Amino acid sequence: METTTEAGAATKRAARVGGRIFNFSPGPAMLPDEVMLRAQQEFLNYAGMGASILEISHRSKEFVAVAEEAASLFRELVSLPDNYSVLFMHGGAKMQFSAVPMNLIGLKAAHRAAYVETGVFSAGAIKDAAPYGAIETIASGRADKFVRIPELDMARLPKEVSYLHITTNNTAYGTRWNKFPETGDVPLVGDATSEILSRVMDYSQFGLVYASFQKNLGPAGTALVAIRKELFGHALPFTPPLLNYAAVDKGQSLGNTPSTFNIYFAREVMRSIKQQGGVREIERRNDLKAQLLYDVLDQSKFYKPLVDKAHRSIMNVTFDLPSAELLDAFLKEAAREGLYALKGYREVGGVRASIYNGMPLEGAEALASFMKEFERRRG
Amino acid sequence: METTTEAGAATKRAARVGGRIFNFSPGPAMLPDEVMLRAQQEFLNYAGMGASILEISHRSKEFVAVAEEAASLFRELVSLPDNYSVLFMHGGAKMQFSAVPMNLIGLKAAHRAAYVETGVFSAGAIKDAAPYGAIETIASGRADKFVRIPELDMARLPKEVSYLHITTNNTAYGTRWNKFPETGDVPLVGDATSEILSRVMDYSQFGLVYASFQKNLGPAGTALVAIRKELFGHALPFTPPLLNYAAVDKGQSLGNTPSTFNIYFAREVMRSIKQQGGVREIERRNDLKAQLLYDVLDQSKFYKPLVDKAHRSIMNVTFDLPSAELLDAFLKEAAREGLYALKGYREVGGVRASIYNGMPLEGAEALASFMKEFERRRG
Secondary structure, three states, X not given: OOOOOHHHHHHHHHHOHHHOOEEOOOOOOOOOHHHHHHHHHOOOOHHHOXXXXXXXXXOOHHHHHHHHHXXXXXXXXXXXXXXXXXXXXXXXXXXXXXXXXXXXXXHOOOOEEEEEEOOHHHHHHHHHHHHHOEEEEEEEOHHHOOOOOOOOOHHHOOOOOOOEEEEOEEOOOOEEOOOOOOOOOOOEEEEOOOOOOOOOOOHHHOOEEEEEOOOOOOOOOEEEEEEEHHHOOOOOOOOOHHHOHHHHHHOOOOOOOOOHHHHHHHHHHHHHHHHHOHHHHHHHHHHHHXXXXXXXHHOOOOOEEOOOHHHEOOOEEEEEOOOHHHHHHHHHHHHHOOEEOOEOOXXXXXXXXXXXXXXXXXXXXXXXXHHHHHHHHHO | OOOOOHHHHHHHHHHOHHXXXXXXXXXXXXXXXXXXXXXXXXXXXXXXOOOOXXXXXXXXXXXXXXXXXXXXXXXXXHOOOOOEEEEEEEOOHHHHHHHHHHHXXXXXXXXXXXXXXXXXXXXXXXXHHHHHXXXXXXXXXXXXXXXXXXXXXXXXXXXXXXXXEEEOEEOOOOEEOOOOOOOOOOOEEEEOOOOOOOOOOOHHHOOEEEEEOOOOOOOOOEEEEEEEHHHOOOOOOOOOHHHXXXXXXXXXXXXXXXXXXXXXXXXHHHHXXXXXXXXXXXXXXXXXXXXXXXXXXXXXXXXXXXXXXXHEOOOEEEEEOOOHHHHHHHHXXXXXXXXXXXXXXXXXXXXXXXXXXXXXXXXXXXXHHHHHHHHHHHO
């Protein structure tokens, strides 16, 4: 007996805080209810100051404490080694597509960098790096339509490249790296935008990890950068100060006015993750949510998963339906059930359910139930 | 009979929404109560969508409508000529300190630009432009300790400079340009961060005007750029796409995920300005607020105004007290009266009252009363 009749779904929706639906948007994405509520409650008056967190100086002791706690919570949650800095920078991942080569391609005289193309955003990173040196795509999933992470022969990684760039989770296709390449002396750079703080990752494998805020950290417009300090000091001479990692680090991300609300929000998100038991516990819940949906796909002859089992993301679950008409009906009926923003990426099509940290288990359950019910009716 | 006894001030404070104090922070700064309230009210559920404005795609029809309305409200409020574009860009004014030369210094083969130094932020703009060409400070108020806007002999502006950069209002010192230089064929670039939408300005005098959000537009982390379209297309080859005006314009500021919450907030601010009667009415109120404070200064032998009458800002009112002890007592007692963040800029000292659009008349009245009362007691 399923509970996804329209009445059932309506009851579930009504039970949710503030009339909120289950929002499967790929980003900006659903943020945790408890953090949204807290931010709303103290929106006019932060910590009894009589002013909003939006309205106080980034140099006030109250905001400096917020920024410091945000950075130190991140360190704690990912067990970041001491020789790494945590930076909050303007712009999202796309700004890092430029900042990474501007800062790191000068690490070696050849000004070469290697990239792996695994989807839409890694392709964007490759394109945006082009003005800064010789950018080599050493592996690509393009011929396979990005349904899997390509094999990498690390013996073929040129020793003179300044870094190797990967996208750890691919939002548009719904794939992820399960085992990160071992790059030896070559710094590994990871765009973890769509999975930061969603699974346990060994940051010591990376020279640099960056992530936009708008999936697992908070409002759009800011990126978190975790960088091994020895990589500082090689920025190209025309690098803007706000994109220069060493300069941002020197100012402890407060050298100019940062996105104070976003950093505050990310602190609240990380406080909540810590309270729930840390990244390991969050990963367990995320695995559970994803498994609910993948189980439906694996037991169905109706839905067509879009990517290889071995490289499935637990953040973005993608699949298609037997026809454009059924896809259209699926998306429309899902929306009526309060299951929002399930349309696949425009270049990929089909359905994409983005189930970031902010998506409660009930959301994945509601979608799994709807999928089964839809298949029974229309399959 | 003044009303600034502690009890009187407490009553005023209690009457304000959400226990909010009068916040004279230079930025991030006090935002209009009515906008803060509205943003709080619909924080969990925007326009009945069941999701926050923070949580929906920047490409959703709902957000695209927000961004379009924000841009068109700005056009309307400042009577922007048709041959200008309005852009929303990541980072505040400091990001523009790099973006302006990256985009405009290539307008002429000499790669020269002229700057006027009128305070802390114009000095920052000059410094950050240095990597991109020959940057010439054609006039500076430094010898006068920035108490006035220096005289400019436009006949001496080299014809081969790509642009002339000024800071229209100087936050740290509290001065402003009353009459903008007539630059003929040389595009005039204005940093209007601390006074955007606060007074009537003729945008057709400028090739480009930019402003951080965090004083008169909304939360920190975003800049508004109004640019004459004929200036597109001269960016230096290494300009990051997100700092390239033509590229941002092509994507209508939505080419990557912008700070959606900030743009939404700015739209609400501009809706409110329009409803109140537009920039002319806002300017009238701002003049009134500033006059209240300047009247106290002009009638006092106790307070020492820091800048020349002829160049006084209506956004940042600066003055000093006869001694460090009195300054300290003034700031402490003001804070107890709910008059927050009055300490002057660290390189300037004294008192700075930032009275942006979000500061109600009552805030300026409360400060003026406190100043008179403090002078009576301690003068």
